[in-house]
Amino acid sequence: MVDEAETYIMSAMRKSSLIDGMFRRDITEYPRESLRESIANAVAHRDYSPYVRGSYIQIRMFADRLEDRSPGGLFVYKKTRLYH
Numbered sequence: 001m002v003d004e005a006e007t008y009i010m011s012a013m014r015k016s017s018l019i020d021g022m023f024r025r026d027i028t029e030y031p032r033e034s035l036r037e038s039i040a041n042a043v044a045h046r047d048y049s050p051y052v053r054g055s056y057i058q059i060r061m062f063a064d065r066l067e068d069r070s071p072g073g074l075f076v077y078k079k080t081r082l083y084h
Contacts, residue, residue, distance in 0.1 A: 005039050006032070009059055030066050038068045047072020 014029045042057045047070070055071030 002036065002039050002043060005057075005059070006036050009035060009039075009061070013061065029061070035066065038066060042068040042070045046070035 010028065010032065016027050018025045018027055039057075039059065042059070046052075046057060049072070052071040057071070058067075058069040060067045060069070
């Protein structure tokens with residue numbers, strides 16, 4: 001799932017080329033490693049409960065940033081105090 005999402009987003013991403021002598025290097029809008037980590041984190045930390053079934057992870061590309069949104073919200077934690 002992560003591989004397919006990464007491939008799709010990389011194909012939709014703007015790229016530029018840097019020519020150095022006889023060699024050309026493509027420069028992507030966002031580093032591949034950062035994109036992959038963002039997708040992996042969104043998949044790992046999304047809410048898989050039945051309450052958000054049918055919701056999707058969203059990756060949004062802007063001129064100055066990349067945002068990911070995972071369905072679900074913050075979990076409520078019970079505050080515990082430890083006494084000595």
